[in-house]
Amino acid sequence: LAKTTQPISMDSYEGQEVNITCSHNNIATNDYITWYQQFPSQGPRFIIQGYKTKVTNEVASLFIPADRKSSTLSLPRVSLSDTAVYYCLVGDGYSGAGSYQLTFGKGTKLSVIP
């Protein structure tokens, strides 16, 4: 069962770049790495996903080293509205029945300070 480890909390000032690193030492060959953002009392929101190397979209970048045992979510120039919990997830393995039991671990509570 792939597990993830992230910092419990991080603080950052507005306008700074924030990097949140996640460890997933037991990641399986077929597993993707996915990051979600969750605001209080709202559903998690998909941010970015990758398998290896670097992925960038309009919201964030995801850096994955060659051994895939960790990944780093990079949020450029954060604002107050980026204050949220960020979850790093890896799969528990494709069930073979068209589903994917995505397991949330302990997320990182990011607080952006004015």
Next chain:
Amino acid sequence: AAGVIQSPRHLIKEKRETATLKCYPIPRHDTVYWYQQGPGQDPQFLISFYEKMQSDKGSIPDRFSAQQFSDYHSELNMSSLELGDSALYFCASSLRDRGWAGELFFGEGSRLTVL
């Protein structure tokens, strides 16, 4: 763009009562997932369905059951409610291949309060 719709958004029940939550996935999504998030907790996977068949089962209590209907909407039925069932219940949907890669779309959740 259409999102995942959950109803009701808020529900208050007494202990030992039953409750039913509904989820309407994004059109053309074939997979539905249910998660439970207690106060201050992380989302816990309960159960998922693919093409109206149960696909995976997580930490869903025996008092809970769920199904996916022909129009792909899903219902989570909870009986003999306990105080500890008070939580936010999220439904998510995906296309099969994208769900396998971890890309799920979550609804806004249904907040169940058991008194």
